[in-house]
Amino acid sequence: MTAFFLLWLALPGFLCAQQACSRGACYPPVGDLLIGRTQLLRASSTCGLTKPETYCTQYGQWQMKCCKCDSRLPRNYNSHRVENVASSSGPMRWWQSQNDVSPVSLQLDLDKRMQLQDIMMDFKGLTPAGMLIERSSDFGKTWRVYQYLATDCASTFPQVHQGQPKNWQDVRCRPLSQRPNGHLTGGKVQLNLMDLASAIPASQSKKIQELGDITNLRVNFTKLAPVPQRGSYPPSAYFAVSQL
Numbered sequence: 001m002t003a004f005f006l007l008w009l010a011l012p013g014f015l016c017a018q019q020a021c022s023r024g025a026c027y028p029p030v031g032d033l034l035i036g037r038t039q040l041l042r043a044s045s046t047c048g049l050t051k052p053e054t055y056c057t058q059y060g061q062w063q064m065k066c067c068k069c070d071s072r073l074p075r076n077y078n079s080h081r082v083e084n085v086a087s088s089s090g091p092m093r094w095w096q097s098q099n100d101v102s103p104v105s106l107q108l109d110l111d112k113r114m115q116l117q118d119i120m121m122d123f124k125g126l127t128p129a130g131m132l133i134e135r136s137s138d139f140g141k142t143w144r145v146y147q148y149l150a151t152d153c154a155s156t157f158p159q160v161h162q163g164q165p166k167n168w169q170d171v172r173c174r175p176l177s178q179r180p181n182g183h184l185t186g187g188k189v190q191l192n193l194m195d196l197a198s199a200i201p202a203s204q205s206k207k208i209q210e211l212g213d214i215t216n217l218r219v220n221f222t223k224l225a226p227v228p229q230r231g232s233y234p235p236s237a238y239f240a241v242s243q244l
Helices: 012-018 204-211
Strands: 003-010 030-032 041-043 053-059 063-069 104-123 130-136 144-150 173-175 188-192 213-223 240-243
Touching (some): 104 240, 204 213
Parallel strands (some): 003 240, 144 173
Antiparallel strands (some): 003 030, 003 104, 041 104, 053 063, 104 188, 104 213, 130 213
């Protein structure tokens, strides 16, 4: 199972020029936030950190393939540490949680204020049944939810409405698309802040100011996807991301 997660933001060298913008937001070139910053990223659960852990996935229609996760050494070929979500790790590396652990979070703690534009995740295996994305603009003192996401919003987050937010405090749940029957790998999630604020009556500069300012970002996987059982032994249930 692999997931792909990309964070696009204004590069820090260009943010200094923002101070010279007196009539609204500037628009510097964007870059991948995690490049060179994986030491600022942490996961609440990672498979194989203290001892090797076996996980099994479906192989073909009825067969099962079991592998070892051994993350004690970061450069092991079967190490699935959180730094593997950076695009520089390559397509054959990914982060993976321990089996049957939920909820699980990925958190990025920046040492300076940044401006976020997009969040993109590409999952290796099943997309989580429920998740939420939140950010802090005051170095973790307070948190605000960007969006809830679930395959079934009504049952997973019954207190949260669906649709487009109408104001800055209005947080909604977006349905996650179901993979076609039989497709157990892949799945993408993207959150664009301008799309998120499309129904809020405000200028683009105001939307960037209200939503883009971050010092910390957290992705909370709250519900494992149900794992289909085809045979006598069910596949393992876990969260996995190949790029963030």
